[in-house]
Amino acid sequence: MIGGCLVFADYTLGIKSGDWIKYDVTFSVAGQSLSGSVKVTVENVQDTQINGTIEFNVQGYSITQPQPFSIDVGAGTGTYSQFIIPANLTVGDYVPAENAYVQDIVAKDGRKALVISASIPFEGVSGQVYYDQATGVLLEGSTQISGTEYSIAFAGTSLWSGGFMFDWWILMIIIAAVVVAALAALILLRRNPSARQPFSNVPFAFSSSSASSLTTEQ
Numbered sequence: 001m002i003g004g005c006l007v008f009a010d011y012t013l014g015i016k017s018g019d020w021i022k023y024d025v026t027f028s029v030a031g032q033s034l035s036g037s038v039k040v041t042v043e044n045v046q047d048t049q050i051n052g053t054i055e056f057n058v059q060g061y062s063i064t065q066p067q068p069f070s071i072d073v074g075a076g077t078g079t080y081s082q083f084i085i086p087a088n089l090t091v092g093d094y095v096p097a098e099n100a101y102v103q104d105i106v107a108k109d110g111r112k113a114l115v116i117s118a119s120i121p122f123e124g125v126s127g128q129v130y131y132d133q134a135t136g137v138l139l140e141g142s143t144q145i146s147g148t149e150y151s152i153a154f155a156g157t158s159l160w161s162g163g164f165m166f167d168w169w170i171l172m173i174i175i176a177a178v179v180v181a182a183l184a185a186l187i188l189l190r191r192n193p194s195a196r197q198p199f200s201n202v203p204f205a206f207s208s209s210s211a212s213s214l215t216t217e218q
Helices: 168-191 208-217
Strands: 006-008 011-013 020-029 032-046 049-058 061-072 104-108 111-119 126-132 138-145 148-157
Touching: 111 138
Parallel strands: none
Antiparallel strands: 006 011, 020 032, 020 148, 032 049, 049 061, 104 111, 111 126, 126 138, 138 148
């Protein structure tokens, strides 16, 4: 195990038992639009084998009870294997489930995302697909072919909080806020000296007389 991730056959799994990912799904066919959600839950992980359940709630295609699935991330085989690929891949790496290679890494929803032109889940047609680099889970996929539009987009997960990572720009905002607050306090003290608290009022501060007595006693 490296950094909390399982490693097997040169592939890293960034998920564990109990993890779940939820998606919003939209189909547009002949001027009609159908929408709903899909939830993928991981029940157990063994080497590159993942077992779990998938739950659909889409107009015209609803499965209220979770259905079991089993995939091998290393081989890219099994039902719904396109939802989870190996973690920590980079540009040029092969993606077994998609039979394609990582083309680019971009920022998406606060995450580092792998860009792949590959097959979209359910439809089996090619489109632009994004996977979270750190965990290997599907983030987004969309395509338009023969008058049909299809999209699946990340809606929530237990893998990270709020769907974003702490980035450098967030740190800059926090630092700027602290600096502005400090400057405002300094200006206020300069304009209103009476707002300053005398040092002698601090409980643990020594007066000049007490300091002299301590020196004498020594």
